Amino acid sequence: MYVIRKLGFYLVAAWAAITLNFLIPRALPGSPVDAMLAKLALRGPVTDETRTSIEKMLGTDTDQSLAGQYLDYLAGLFRGDLGVSVTFFPGQVSQVIVDSLPWTLWLVGLSTVITFVLGVGIGAVAGWRRGTWLDALIPSTAVLQSIPYFWLALIFVYLFAVNLGWFPISGGYDVNLVRPAWDYPFIANATYYALLPALTIVLSSIGGWLLGMRNMMVSTLSEDYVLTAEAKGLSPVRTMITYAARNAVLPSLSGFAISLGFVVSGSIVVETVFSYPGIGFTMLQAVQNNDYALMQGLFLVITLSVLCANLLVDLMYGFLDPRTRAGH
Amino acid sequence: MSESQQAVLTVRDLSIDYLVAEPVRAVQSVSFDLFRGEILGLAGESGCGKTTLAYGLNQLHKPPAAITGGSVIFHDAETGRAVDVLALAGEKLRRFRWAKVSMVFQGAMNSLNPVISIRAQLADVFASHAPDLSREQRLRRSEELLELVGVDRRRISAFPHELSGGMRQRVMIAMALALDPQLMIMDEPTTALDVVVQREILDEILRLRQELGFAVIFITHDLPLLLEISDRIAVMRRGELVELATAEDLYFDPQHDYTATLLSSFPSLTGDAGDFVRAGYQERR
Amino acid sequence: MFRSYLNRKSVVGFAVVVLIFLFGIVGPFFVQDPLAIDNLGMAPPSPQHLLGTTQTGQDVFAQLAYATRGSLIIGLLVGAMALFLSFLFGVLGGYAGGWLDEVFSLFTNVVLILPGLPLMIVIGSYVQQKGILLISLVLAVTSWAANARVLRAQTLSLRNRDYVLAARVAGENPVRIITVEILPNLLPVMSSSFVFAMIWAILGEAGLAFIGLGVVGTQTWGSMLAYAQNGQALTLGGWWWFGPPGAMIALLGMGLALINFAIDEVINPRLRTQHLHRAKKLIKSSRREVVA
Amino acid sequence: MTVIKEQSGVLSVRELGKDYRLRDGLRVSTLRAVQDVSFDLNRGRTVALVGQSGSGKSTVARMIAQLERPTRGEILLSDRPVGRRGAALRTYRAEVQMVFQDPFASLNPFHTIGHHLERPLMISGRVRSRAAVRPAVLELLERVNLTPAETFVDRRPHELSGGQRQRVAIARALAPRPKVLIADEPVSMLDVSIRLGVLNLLAKLQQEERLAMLYITHDLATARHFSDEILVMYRGEVVERGPADEVILNPQAEFTRALRNASPEPATSSRFLAEAARRGVPMPNHT
Amino acid sequence: GCNAGSNLDQGSSPGSSSSPGSTELPVITVGGGAGPFAENFNPFSPNVMTLVHGVIYEPLFYFNQLKPIDQAPIPLLGTEYTWNDDGTVLTIKVRTGVQWSDGTPMTAKDVAFTFDLIQKTEELNTSGHSPKSKLIDDSTVELTFDRPSFAEGPNVLGRTYIVPEHLWSKIKDPVTEPNKKPVGTGAFMMDSFTQQSYALTRNPEYWQEGKPGIGGVRVITLSGNQAATDKYLAGEIDYQSAAIPNLDQLIKNKPELTYLNTGTAQAALFTCANAELGCEGPQTDPAVRRALYLGMDREQLSNLAFYKLGKPVSPAFALPERDRAFIEPSIADAPWTADVAAAKKALEDAGYQLADGVYAKDGKPLRLSIKVVSGWTDFITAVDTLKQQFAAIGIEIVPQQVSVNEWNSAKSTGKFQLVIDSLGQGPAPDPYYVYNNFFSTEATDKVGGNANPYRNTSRFSDPAVDAALTRAAGSNDIEIKRAAYFEIQKIISADLPYVPLLIGSTLTEFNTSKVTGFPTEDNLYAFPAAWAAPDNAQVLVNLTPAP
């Protein structure tokens, strides 16, 4: 029942996202044709005929009713057809997404998980040992949290990549050394390239987890069952983990899913700084080229993946917190 | 119970303060002996320091609370040795807890970890104190314990929220009995329950005490209840122990004014209304 | 009532925030023209130019003053708008209950799940005139939902508090109940969500500015950073140009976060640590006495 | 069971019922919290509602206070069905007031004691001018023995003890000069030593103002001494009713007996009776 | 797409490994704009990857933008061409002995096929007037136009990329075909592609003997100028065109790093000048435009907004360096520093009076808005600078930052006072294209209409200019053209519908540690920009390993 209700909610949310995605570009002005023209104009004069032929090429001439367009759009979605990208013309939006998504999942996914684990871990210890020197961590995480992502990233590139040469300056892997494949050299190289961007993501987003977990931990510590555990003579580590942290982590966990959306957002900026070939960087390209189809597609994918992550975490939550499993 | 009996716990001049901006002297120079197999009732109004005292006996108090003086000696019947409880620390303290002194707290829902099963919480106790026990042995022992307190052994896989308040409290009692402790501290174990359930649980405790012979410190502010179940009753007020006597002495011959006030705060169910003034109005009418 | 909860952290936080606000409010009246161009480009800090000059000889300190004003306006606008939206959907829905609550909370949850910055980018790139109001609106629209959820939860618990029921029994009308009985108790939560919305807005605007979708026509920390980045200030060694706007954001964020800690401690007294440190010291010293 | 009807009720409850819909995923089940409860509240008389926890006592109270809509049945005020909105509701509010269980939760921590009392005075129209408010507030405070009243008006709830707060709550309920007062476990959250004081105050006021009162409790002893009639509820239904002493001393329903037996009562316990005999003294009369 | 196998069983560098014999020749890295790359090697696609035009597919001739009109183009797949007298028939001799990279010989048939394909496909025939082709013999093709088309010549000859008939005749849709395995005649061949980079390898059978001198080219993605600068300074890029500020300072200690500034784009304030077509505002008064022209301090603009790389511009809108001989001798270059007195005098002569520091006429102060695209920092800085400079001559400027879309739409509809923009060059080094695009009546529309935002947005219209343009287009005779241009120049430099700022920079950076032979100030054998096609092909073909 719990699952069905959750699924229902996600269906509604997905529908809302899809519809929003459909409506935004139609509610607001702008034309991809002019964007393409602007690009071409950099290379040479653009004639009136060029304009017409691009319009024909992009198929922007429609005089269908809004409802009809909506149905077409939905039908297209079910076929996996998100339209044609202007930036990557004649590439399909879906193909562009398929190409860039793995990179983001790799970089952002990994660093989010690292951030979460580290933040929650340190937060749990900080909460457990409240009133010790660990409390001094809190203001510093607040600073880290409020530093603009890209500012930190640029400074890191300047310091660690350009000046010290410890890390590569940009990109997802060394194009001269390896090519994408599922083998050790590539993965090792890609990991090396992901280190610095990942570090900025971890640093600038760890504070929230740490603090949230610490506060939850402190609250949980005054619960009777933690006291009971102590009275039971359990070892402190066991009490901390199974009794305190196990309960304190639950709210963080649902926050984790929600924050995935924000992390993907953050990746837009980080990926831009590092020329990292993921969704965020592609999104920026789409924006700069007024590539509405691509923007829509990316937004949809980001939304849906956030939805999926939420759903997963929700289901996991049901598993971790028996109280939500059955109605009572 | 006679005076000649052996003490299981000797508390001398125990003082506990909350070291906040204006320090609260929650327990002041409390001394008493607790005898083997005895039920000691601890009464007193809210905030008089009952819980603080109970926690101090097991070193469960947390900063800003601090023991500022006194001693707690536990006389271990198994080894025959006297243990200075306040000197215990670390691993020794951990081993002492629950094995010698177990506790049952007020809110059973809150005393049980809501996210892990009853089985795991019972098993925890054995895992920490009797690591030699095999899994099956642990399970068997846990089931026996549940049976002992009148809970169906099949409920062992249940999660706390799936049990009623009374059942949860029984589970807590079962857990408290797991290691055959010599002393069980119960801090308002039945306040959250309704009278009928409360009665069942009390009967259960009395029966088990009879069978197993552990001593009980029973904290509540329900004096009639204490009168019924305790051997001796201690009355606390503002951190001090103002009176300690057998239930009978206390009932028939309260020494302290405060004890008298407390006794008169409970109108008799079957007798007349006592201090309750409505009677006067009724007469007039 | 709050005064008693002020501790060192929040005092520092307040001081930082007040200073930054003062700088934003008063600063622009005292500095030079931030757009005044001068042939002396990329000059390091000097008495004439406290924070040096940009590539085009504009005074960084003057720009910082104006940008502070701009960013703060955005922060306040977004904070206010987000607060209004979260109040509308959280408190009203939560108090009214029934289908209105169902609809509002479904809507809130859906918005919550839509990723903010991408949505901002998508909306922002369609919009033509990116004035300060518009960007603030975009930022507000994408940031109210989480707070609405918190407010709703709070309202739900307040709604059935005895004192609210008592007010109903006394015959108070719903508007008064919400504004007089419930609202004051929501203040800590609301102020904390306001503070969060502010940080989020300022960071968000900076991010948008960095990718070229920021506010047009008003100086903000974000636009300063974007210009510094375009002028490759870091590569050219112009730390005085690139550093201050980012540092200001971090500083304001820190100040607001510290204030938030104080608010958190009001909401949840268990989080207070101040007395713990003192108590631990006292306990140590009292132990020594006992031993001695 | 016979419905006792000595005089016409100020407030009558007729076959009141309340169902809660419980949703568990897509399944909806109905919980019958209250079923077919009828009684009258008369001037100067107190009816006690006792029963196990969860038996529906508070639900009845909330329905009478119009914080909850009954699923079935009706509530009559002076033999007329009660209004649920507008002016009729306002009149009803002025006539029927309620005291809540938790004195710590029933006062808004943000408002002064004065504010808590001013509002009902103004809303009910008992006080019409701003100038008259303060004397009226002071008078109320004095009525509930919070003296000197001036020292209390400007305090906030957290500056008062539990008993003092409950007195403020009572004063608030009395402010519109109601005819009916509902008291839902008014003392169960208070310290034992001050419970009787608050109950005595309530009894005094009830007598003085000739209030019709519904006293909800699970403490049989106070129910007996405080009320004229007792209704025992079990699982949403009234299983026994009658004059107070009769119900307690000579319980008929099985549940009433269980309740009685579960309540500790040293005065009748064999242990103390035997001890009294051993000591050769009469049973002490503490109560 | 992962189109690659494992890295374990292959050599280390995929760029050079697959083509045996070229391993010892250096492979250079070219900065190829923001990625990720889309795998599109269709020379007809507007979205084609860089280094396809000219590098893989070649045109018939190469026109060097930096050389004067009268210089002959470099023959590539064509060897010579002739026009008939009225400019409707173009006969081309096609080079023989050239092979497609799959080994098939390239012949005039392929050339004819290519022009046919364009002519027949609506989307490719962007001008609507593509020539019909006729195969004369194995090495001769004749193109027929439906109107006199001398001016079309450079497009047809220099920017039409010849594709092999035996492959393209099978392609269904030449518009959307991604052409992932391009087969051309160029100096390089496709090697491998990923979204982050692709590699071209040397064509060993290239028809120019001994060329190319390098083993291959690797194109990489860069997210922006910062990454481009960092990587270039780190020596990771050999050839790119990125706008790097203060380049001199950055490469001071790195002798292997060099650069060229070869700007051809004439930055100007575009004014909506023609009141007859509906333009409104003070800028419709030529005196105001002249004041703007005289009042700007171009040196300061160059210093502040263009990193000291701006070059003097001519109000005749021909390039002073390249087209000196085609600029009417009496027209001087735009003054490099401001002449405040002259500017003020121009205004006063036209009846403006100073009030509160701002000139006004009929009570209307001289307040002008300039639209500039937000994010285009050099132009934004220029506008800020101008605001200050024009304040000194009593003109108030209101900068308006707008999105590209809005900016385009303002230009298209004519609803603006001033915008800042550049006048782009044409396919050949001939000012004709600028004049035709920006000054002809045919290239504009009335205000409120839907004009091409990249053409005559100032709404300038003058029958004499139109007539002169017709004359220039109808002849292949240099002298006739010169006369026509002089006439145009006199009119437009007096009217100033576009107020010239300066010639903006086009920076191209080289790293000479691996290869040499890049264009230099003294030897501008091709327009060097790395993004300019087919010019970059000329650069790549002429590179040789560094000694």
Ligand SMILES: Nc1ncnc2c1ncn2[C@@H]1O[C@H](COP(=O)(O)OP(=O)(O)OP(=O)(O)O)[C@@H](O)[C@H]1O
């Ligand atoms: N963390 C704390 N900081 C400061 N004072 C405290 C703290 N905890 C308890 N106290 C104070 O210590 C005194 C004793 O509290 P304790 O909880 O022991 O009372 P109690 O008798 O158990 O009351 P109750 O019947 O309400 O449970 C009270 O006055 C209380 O206010």
Ligand SMILES: Nc1ncnc2c1ncn2[C@@H]1O[C@H](COP(=O)(O)OP(=O)(O)OP(=O)(O)O)[C@@H](O)[C@H]1O
């Ligand atoms: N809002 C509600 N939604 C669903 N069920 C409810 C609601 N309020 C009360 N109930 C249920 O109705 C029944 C009666 O509750 P009520 O609060 O009236 O009992 P009570 O007799 O006052 O108990 P107590 O002595 O514990 O206060 C209980 O089973 C309770 O769980």
Ligand SMILES: [Mg+2]
């Ligand atoms: Mg207690």
Ligand SMILES: [Mg+2]
């Ligand atoms: Mg109740």
Ligand code: NI
């Ligand atoms: Ni206060």
